[in-house]
Amino acid sequence: MRWIRYEADGGAAYGIVEGDDVAEVRGDPFAGYERTGAKRPFASVRLLVPVEPRTFYAAGLNYPEHAVAAANSRGEIPKLPKTANIGYRAVNALIADGETIVIPSDATERVQYEGEIVAVVGRPMKRVAEADVLSHLLGYTIGNDVSERTWQGEDTTLWRAKNTDTFAPMGPWIETDLDLDAAETIVRVNGAEKIRFPTNSMIFKIPHYLSRMSQYMTLHPGDVVWMGTEGKTENLKHGDTVEVEITGIGVLKNPVVREGA
Amino acid sequence: MRWIRYEADGGAAYGIVEGDDVAEVRGDPFAGYERTGAKRPFASVRLLVPVEPRTFYAAGLNYPEHAVAAANSRGEIPKLPKTANIGYRAVNALIADGETIVIPSDATERVQYEGEIVAVVGRPMKRVAEADVLSHLLGYTIGNDVSERTWQGEDTTLWRAKNTDTFAPMGPWIETDLDLDAAETIVRVNGAEKIRFPTNSMIFKIPHYLSRMSQYMTLHPGDVVWMGTEGKTENLKHGDTVEVEITGIGVLKNPVVREGA
Numbered sequence: 001m002r003w004i005r006y007e008a009d010g011g012a013a014y015g016i017v018e019g020d021d022v023a024e025v026r027g028d029p030f031a032g033y034e035r036t037g038a039k040r041p042f043a044s045v046r047l048l049v050p051v052e053p054r055t056f057y058a059a060g061l062n063y064p065e066h067a068v069a070a071a072n073s074r075g076e077i078p079k080l081p082k083t084a085n086i087g088y089r090a091v092n093a094l095i096a097d098g099e100t101i102v103i104p105s106d107a108t109e110r111v112q113y114e115g116e117i118v119a120v121v122g123r124p125m126k127r128v129a130e131a132d133v134l135s136h137l138l139g140y141t142i143g144n145d146v147s148e149r150t151w152q153g154e155d156t157t158l159w160r161a162k163n164t165d166t167f168a169p170m171g172p173w174i175e176t177d178l179d180l181d182a183a184e185t186i187v188r189v190n191g192a193e194k195i196r197f198p199t200n201s202m203i204f205k206i207p208h209y210l211s212r213m214s215q216y217m218t219l220h221p222g223d224v225v226w227m228g229t230e231g232k233t234e235n236l237k238h239g240d241t242v243e244v245e246i247t248g249i250g251v252l253k254n255p256v257v258r259e260g261a
Numbered sequence: 262m263r264w265i266r267y268e269a270d271g272g273a274a275y276g277i278v279e280g281d282d283v284a285e286v287r288g289d290p291f292a293g294y295e296r297t298g299a300k301r302p303f304a305s306v307r308l309l310v311p312v313e314p315r316t317f318y319a320a321g322l323n324y325p326e327h328a329v330a331a332a333n334s335r336g337e338i339p340k341l342p343k344t345a346n347i348g349y350r351a352v353n354a355l356i357a358d359g360e361t362i363v364i365p366s367d368a369t370e371r372v373q374y375e376g377e378i379v380a381v382v383g384r385p386m387k388r389v390a391e392a393d394v395l396s397h398l399l400g401y402t403i404g405n406d407v408s409e410r411t412w413q414g415e416d417t418t419l420w421r422a423k424n425t426d427t428f429a430p431m432g433p434w435i436e437t438d439l440d441l442d443a444a445e446t447i448v449r450v451n452g453a454e455k456i457r458f459p460t461n462s463m464i465f466k467i468p469h470y471l472s473r474m475s476q477y478m479t480l481h482p483g484d485v486v487w488m489g490t491e492g493k494t495e496n497l498k499h500g501d502t503v504e505v506e507i508t509g510i511g512v513l514k515n516p517v518v519r520e521g522a
Contacts, residue, residue, distance in 0.1 A: 034489045052315075086422065090478060165477065217353045
């Protein structure tokens with residue numbers, strides 16, 4: 001099932017994608033819903049971020065080649081993380097599929113994509129065993145963890161490197177049925193494929209990460225956990241269009257502009 | 262004016278503290294409100310966290326003596342921060358005035374208080390000049406940034422050190438009228454004063470911090486920014502009661518238990 005969140009009557013509504021249509025519902029997939037019986041064409045709706053998380057979690061280095069590439073770019077010896085330590089992002093940075101990534105005028109050229117799978121929590125999780133994690137998820141969506149690498153190196157936190165407004169495209173929808181082991185993540189810039197990797201080739205997989213988080217923290221319905229990216233990443237520039245596809249979910253596509261360009 | 266958020270009819274309502282009473286309102290202080298004319302005794306309400314932030318921001322080292330004490334405890338040479346780099350916390354950790362701080366059974370003895378003033382955003386802020394920051398706030402509340410120092414040193418992020426459930430007491434209310442320069446922050450454990458410092462003796466003051474954040478990020482109504490603490494901090498143990506007072510705001514008081522103790 002594919003859940004979208006879309007603009008309706010000036011507010012936000014959830015709907016279920018069925019072919020070229022959206023089945024309308026009352027309620028939402030977290031607190032409960034019922035179908036109204038009405039449909040509208042998918043092409044007629046304006047997509048919103050598929051969920052506004054209560055807390056926006058993000059894993060850091062969680063794929064082997066990206067961990068090596070990140071260390072190399074800093075002139076450091078690559079060292080894989082030994083434990084799963086979750087981080088945080090700011091909700092202000094989220095934008096929906098199709099919305100524009102805006103690079104601030106004082107950013108360097110080193111603004112880069114990071115294609116990521118996003119786990120969307122469906123039911124409260126506290127001290128949940130690894131084997132029970134996936135059944136607590138509503139499903140999965142796609143994130144592009146846009147990063148200004150100079151700020152990432154200079155600042156003591158990731159505040160503007162990864163949380164500048166528009167630096168967190170997420171969508172297009174939440175897919176509830178996904179074969180994680182079969183999924184591939186693909187990043188394209190202006191249609192050219194930049195990287196392709198098995199989505200589930202994480203250092204710490206979703207059941208381990210979220211189970212560990214839940215030992216200390218309650219994960220709430222609607223919380224999202226971005227799971228990290230793989231490989232070396234490249235710069236985005238004014239006029240580019242960046243796509244993150246995860247097979248079995250869909251494509252998250254956003255244009256890029258630079259302020260003042 | 263003092264805004265409380267309290268449990269009403271199974272949900273949450275805002276009210277205005279007036280002497281021993283709470284004036285009921287329809288709406289809230291962010292989107293707009295009107296008084297209903299009804300009152301109820303303050304003593305009869307159960308306080309909730311005064312706001313559930315869209316994003317929960319927290320400054321790191323932002324007072325000179327705390328920065329020195331933190332460096333000393335790690336055997337490092339003290340170095341004051343040169344720029345204001347905001348960090349993030351998780352909403353799951355928030356508890357209200359009077360609720361219990363629960364130390365997990367696998368935490369060490371080094372679980373410590375940090376008394377902080379909290380700026381509560383009232384109006385959207387993007388690229389707001391320092392001189393205009395305070396007029397964009399709804400007001401101020403009090404936070405206790407409970408920290409497990411061993412985890413803080415070992416983990417690559419602050420995820421469980423500062424975001425374990427119940428590790429972020431916030432309240433008791435939002436005070437809209439405060440003379441920041443006159444305010445003192447006082448921490449007491451079991452009634453004994455542990456530290457007292459001028460609340461506004463920050464390295465980077467609220468106008469500077471929030472103006473800088475707003476150059477890159479939109480601060481939304483209801484977002485909170487915890488401004489850091491001063492001095493050396495001490496351990497909390499099972500059976501303690503910890504109070505953070507900020508003169509002109511009030512007292513945030515929470516009991517402490519250790520799981521399994």
